[in-house]
Amino acid sequence: MTSSDQATPVRPDHRSPRSARRPPLLVGTLALGGALLFTSLVLISSGVPPLAAYKLIFLGAFSTPTRISDMVMLASPLLLCSCGLTLTFAAGLYNLGIEGQMILGAVAAMIPLRLLPGLPPPLLWALALAAGAAGGALWALLVAGLRVGLRVNEIFAGLGLNFLASGVSLYLVLGPWRRIGQASSSGTEPLPSAIWLPTLNNLRVAPAAPVIALVALALIWVAVTRTRWGLELRAVGLNPQAAGRMGIPAARRLAESLAACGALAGIAGAIQVIAVFHQLIPSISSGIGLLALLVVLLVRANPAWVLPIAAAFAVFTVGSVQMSVSLGADSSIAGVLQGALVLFALLARGFSARR
Amino acid sequence: MQQLLIDLAAVLAAAAPLIFATMGETISERAGVINLSLDGSMLLAAMVGFAAASISGSLSVGFAAAALVGALVALILGALSLSLGQSQTAVGFVLALLCTDLSSFLGAPYARKPGPAVPHAPVPGMSDIPVIGPLLFSHDLLIYASFLLLPAVWWFLYRTRAGLVLRALGERPQTAYARGVPVIRLRYLYMILGGALVGIAGAAYSLDLKQGWSYRHTFGTGWIALAIVIFGGWQPWRVAIGCYLFAALQALASRSQSVLPGMPTQVFQVAPFVLMIVVLALINLLSSPTAARRLAALPKPLRHPAERFVAWLATPAPAALGQPFQRP
Numbered sequence: 312m313t314s315s316d317q318a319t320p321v322r323p324d325h326r327s328p329r330s331a332r333r334p335p336l337l338v339g340t341l342a343l344g345g346a347l348l349f350t351s352l353v354l355i356s357s358g359v360p361p362l363a364a365y366k367l368i369f370l371g372a373f374s375t376p377t378r379i380s381d382m383v384m385l386a387s388p389l390l391l392c393s394c395g396l397t398l399t400f401a402a403g404l405y406n407l408g409i410e411g412q413m414i415l416g417a418v419a420a421m422i423p424l425r426l427l428p429g430l431p432p433p434l435l436w437a438l439a440l441a442a443g444a445a446g447g448a449l450w451a452l453l454v455a456g457l458r459v460g461l462r463v464n465e466i467f468a469g470l471g472l473n474f475l476a477s478g479v480s481l482y483l484v485l486g487p488w489r490r491i492g493q494a495s496s497s498g499t500e501p502l503p504s505a506i507w508l509p510t511l512n513n514l515r516v517a518p519a520a521p522v523i524a525l526v527a528l529a530l531i532w533v534a535v536t537r538t539r540w541g542l543e544l545r546a547v548g549l550n551p552q553a554a555g556r557m558g559i560p561a562a563r564r565l566a567e568s569l570a571a572c573g574a575l576a577g578i579a580g581a582i583q584v585i586a587v588f589h590q591l592i593p594s595i596s597s598g599i600g601l602l603a604l605l606v607v608l609l610v611r612a613n614p615a616w617v618l619p620i621a622a623a624f625a626v627f628t629v630g631s632v633q634m635s636v637s638l639g640a641d642s643s644i645a646g647v648l649q650g651a652l653v654l655f656a657l658l659a660r661g662f663s664a665r666r
Numbered sequence: 667m668q669q670l671l672i673d674l675a676a677v678l679a680a681a682a683p684l685i686f687a688t689m690g691e692t693i694s695e696r697a698g699v700i701n702l703s704l705d706g707s708m709l710l711a712a713m714v715g716f717a718a719a720s721i722s723g724s725l726s727v728g729f730a731a732a733a734l735v736g737a738l739v740a741l742i743l744g745a746l747s748l749s750l751g752q753s754q755t756a757v758g759f760v761l762a763l764l765c766t767d768l769s770s771f772l773g774a775p776y777a778r779k780p781g782p783a784v785p786h787a788p789v790p791g792m793s794d795i796p797v798i799g800p801l802l803f804s805h806d807l808l809i810y811a812s813f814l815l816l817p818a819v820w821w822f823l824y825r826t827r828a829g830l831v832l833r834a835l836g837e838r839p840q841t842a843y844a845r846g847v848p849v850i851r852l853r854y855l856y857m858i859l860g861g862a863l864v865g866i867a868g869a870a871y872s873l874d875l876k877q878g879w880s881y882r883h884t885f886g887t888g889w890i891a892l893a894i895v896i897f898g899g900w901q902p903w904r905v906a907i908g909c910y911l912f913a914a915l916q917a918l919a920s921r922s923q924s925v926l927p928g929m930p931t932q933v934f935q936v937a938p939f940v941l942m943i944v945v946l947a948l949i950n951l952l953s954s955p956t957a958a959r960r961l962a963a964l965p966k967p968l969r970h971p972a973e974r975f976v977a978w979l980a981t982p983a984p985a986a987l988g989q990p991f992q993r994p
Contacts (some may be wrong), residue, residue, distance in 0.1 A: 357772060405755055461947040462954075466702075466755075467893045471943030474886070478936035601763060608756055643770035650764025654746075657757055661750025 338659040342609075345655030350648045359640045367637065368645060371630030378629055380516030384587055385599070386625035387520035388413070388579035392603030393617045394524075394531040395572030400612040401535055402568040403548035408454045408469020409576045409600035411476030412447040416577025417595045418480055419446025420584045421488070424502055432506050440523075440581050447577020448570045450476065455566035465569075481593045488591060498592040508586035517586040525618075527575055532614040544568055576600060602628070602649065609653045624649055673917060675801050681913035682812035683708075683870035683884075687891040688898070688905045689819045690863030694740070696823065696900055697856035698836040698986045699747070702758025705888025706765030707739040707861065708868035713773035715869030716879045720781040728782070729869050736865020739765060740857045747990070748850050754988050766882070776879045784808050784874040808874050815863075820902040832856055836984030839991045849991050867891075886939070893942050897949070899981030912938050953980030 351361040372382040392409055399406040406412075420443035423435060430438070450472060457468035481496070488499045508517040535541040544564050546554040551561045583595050606624055610616035631645035687708060694701045701707075711732040719728025739761055747754040789803040789810075802813065823829040831852065834842040839849045871884050894912060898905030915938035951957060953976055961972050 353768065353771065357775070405759065407759075457943070457947055462950045463943065463946050464896070467889075467896065467946065468943060470886075470889050471893070471939055474936040474939035478940075605760065605763060608760060641771045641774040643767040646767030647764065647771055650760055650767060653760045654742075654757070654764060657746055657752045657760065658750065661746055661752050664751060 338656060338663060341659035341662075342652055342656035345658065346648060346651035349651045349655070350644065353647055354640075354644065357640060359634075359638050359644075363638060364634065364640070364644065367633050368627050368630045368648065371633050372626040374633075376514055380511070380514040381632075382625050382629040383516045383521055385629055386622050387524040388582055388599050389603055389606065389625055390521075390524040390618065390621045391527055391575045391579040391582070392600050393606045393621050394527045394614070395575035396603050396607040397531055397535060397612045397614050397617060398544065398568040399572045400607050401541070401544045401548050402565050403551070404458075404465050404565060404569065405604075406451070406454065406469055406569060406572055407466050407601075407604070408451065408472050409572065409603065410596045410598070411469065411473035412450045412573040412576040413580040413583070413596040413600050414473075414476040414480050415450040416443035416447035416573075416580030417584045417591060418476075418483060418580075419443050419577065420581035421483075421499070421591050424506060424585070425488070428503060428506060435506055436508060436519075436585060439585050440578055443577040443579075443581025443584075444574040445577065447573040447575070447580060449573070451569040451573020451576070452566065454573075455569040458569075459562045459566055477593065480591060480595065484591055484593050496593060498588065498590040501590045502585075504589070506585070507589050508582075510586075515587075517582075520582045520586050523578065523582070527578070528614065528618060531575075535612075535614055540564075540567075602646075605649055605653050609656055671797065671800050675804065677910060677913045677917050678801065678813075679805055679809050680875060680917065681909040682809045683867040683875060684887065684891055684894065684909040684912060685812040685815060685906060686863050686867035686870055687888065688894050688909055689815055689902065690736070690860035690867065691891060691895045692860075692898075692900055692902060692905055693819065693823075693832070693863070694857045694860030695895060695987055696836045696984055697832050697853050697860075698839060698984055698989065698991070699744070699853055699857045700754045700758060700988045701740055701743060701857060701860060701864070702755055702892065703739050703743060703761035703765060704864055704892055705884070705886060706762035706769070707736050707864050708871075708884050708888045708891075709769040709882065710739070710765040711735040711865035711868030712872035712883050713769040713776065713868075713879055715865070716781055716872035717773070717776050719869075719873055720776065720779065723782065725782055725784060725873060728873055729866055732865040732869030732872075733862040734865065736861040736863065736868065737858045738861075740861025740864075741854070743861075744854045744857050748853055751990055762888070769883075770881055773879050773881075778878065778880055781878060782873065783877045806874065808870055812870075816902055816906045823902065833984070836986055839986050839989075840994055843991075843994065853991070864888075890939055890942060893946065896983075897942060897946055899979075900984060901981060904981075908942075912942065915941060949979050952976050 347365075354361045354364050372378050392413065396406060396409060420439040423430075423438040423442050427435065427438070453472055454465055454468045457463040458465040484499055485496060489495070490498075490500045508519055510517045535544070543554065543559045544567075546557065546559055547561045547564045551565075554564075555561045579599065580595060583597075584591060588595060602624060603621070606617065606620050610620050627645040627648055631642045634640045634642045634644060687704060691701060691704060714735045715728040715732030718731035719725055722728070743754070743757050743761055746752045746757045784806045786804075787806050792803040793799045795803070821829075823833065831842065831847055834847065835849055835853055835856070843849045868884065871887075872879050876883065890912060891909075894908040895905055897908045919937050957976070961969060961976065964972060
């Protein structure tokens with residue numbers, strides 16, 4: 312026995328045959344009810360009226376056209392990351408490194424934007440998205456190399472690389488790519504508006520972003536549920552040793568799922584640059600990758616449910632932004648609700664599997 | 667010389683929360699349960715501990731509240747994973763995020779407020795001893811407790827009957843069960859105990875080393891504590907070495923900012939996190955079959971010490987770590 316055992320403990324034991332037959336509606340209702348109860352208690356304990364808070368959380372995102380476009384622009388990268396994580400989760404990996412993969416995607420997307428601003432914009436956008444995908448995939452392949460080659464658990468490899476990625480982007484923002492005049496940790500010099508991804512008139516929503524995300528979702532759904540590759544991926548996720556004996560190159564499938572996830576996260580990072588922030592900022596991933604992990608844990612890597620859940624999470628996050636202005640409470644209540652939803656879903660699954 | 671002593675003493679102090687957190691996690695993981703919620707439960711405990719101490723005006727109430735929060739998070743993790751069969755990793759990760767957001771939401775009224783702090787308490791008489799006085803005996807009670815916790819955990823794990831049973835929970839739970847050990851109940855006990863230590867680690871920041879409360883107050887130390895436990899091979903002494911090494915690296919990083927003024931300051935702060943991963947990779951590289959073959963090809967006088975060194979470095983994880991326990 313060597314330290315290779317350190318990789319085994321964190322095998323997710325999802326999708327046991329018994330729980331596959333659980334009634335999803337019951338689990339969903341229990342999860343929602345429990346999460347709302349818990350969040351209400353948290354709200355009451357800090358003196359915030361729950362109904363007013365829920366009104367903001369659930370409907371705040373639809374209050375103005377600007378909010379709706381913010382919601383779409385959050386849902387798009389969230390959906391992309393969730394798609395990627397569906398692959399790694401199917402392969403039994405907890406890709407906590409997704410935040411770093413998104414950051415590196417954003418950094419890589421900046422390269423063509425900075426070097427070739429004179430190109431026709433559509434070509435430049437394509438280049439930026441491709442560079443983002445490549446950057447994210449390369450960063451994810453580092454995780455894969457550490458995991459497959461050096462048997463460093465992917466959770467810690469990913470976390471370490473997240474810290475490194477945020478160091479890289481901070482260095483670029485404050486160092487070589489700093490604003491002309493003064494260095495500011497708030498971001499690099501904004502890109503010329505000619506190369507921003509076009510938005511609907513006067514709104515912040517760039518229609519290309521949700522379209523890219525939906526195409527990715529369709530591709531992932533086909534890949535996971537309709538191809539041999541997806542089947543093999545799930546076999547590796549359930550039992551890598553058995554999959555290896557069946558002739559499936561398990562290590563290769565793990566690396567492929569990570570690379571694909573990194574590419575999707577990188578595209579999400581590139582979209583953050585060309586469509587949302589129009590510059591590189593240090594916290595360009597803004598926790599979207601970790602939120603996507605919650606989405607995927609909630610839907611258990613079932614691609615059919617990724618879209619509604621990711622959209623709902625985006626609604627909560629954008630809706631709660633107004634909390635501090637109108638109710639004087641911190642907007643992190645959206646995170647509490649999202650976390651509680653997943654926690655109570657796990658609880659409900661545990662109960663229904665026992666019965 | 668004087669400066670070096672001050673620096674070393676500062677490193678010993680700065681590692682105290684890490685010692686509490688990693689010892690708690692070591693106890694939990696040696697009993698076979700991964701508590702991945704560390705980062706979140708430390709944050710929530712730091713916030714609750716600070717709030718409780720501010721409201722009550724009593725430090726012990728603050729630390730007790732923090733320990734209670736850590737224990738409660740561990741209890742929830744236990745209920746979902748040990749009793750309801752959910753993945754320890756999944757539950758732990760969700761709890762980490764949930765507790766982080768809870769700490770941000772509930773802690774907002776306490777952000778950047780002054781509050782009580784553990785008072786400096788040099789040991790009378792002993793703090794005047796040259797070298798070891800300023801190094802070991804010129805801290806506060808919490809730091810002394812961290813010095814004592816390490817040998818206590820080691821002694822418990824390796825020198826007591828209960829410690830032997832604890833290690834059996836992580837290595838051969840089935841065997842322990844056959845010998846009449848209540849596996850699930852004891853796993854609950856040790857992960858709650860470990861969780862309480864993690865809670866104290868959180869309060870060690872908000873009430874002592876980084877006094878006060880602010881958004882994401884502990885900056886990812888919970889995650890690094892998890893990595894240090896692996897780095898230390900689940901053995902208290904090596905885990906502690908990892909903690910002190912990490913604290914020393916962070917001190918060096920903040921020092922090198924003045925040496926290399928061209929580099930932005932924040933870049934150095936990520937260095938220890940990255941180095942930890944590199945070291946983990948190196949340990950695994952050294953213990954790989956290829957490396958073993960290389961070692962076997964070494965000339966004899968070199969081979970034995972080298973092999974011993976590698977065997978010492980590459981300690982296996984507890985065999986049943988993270989595995990659900992089913993009654994036979």
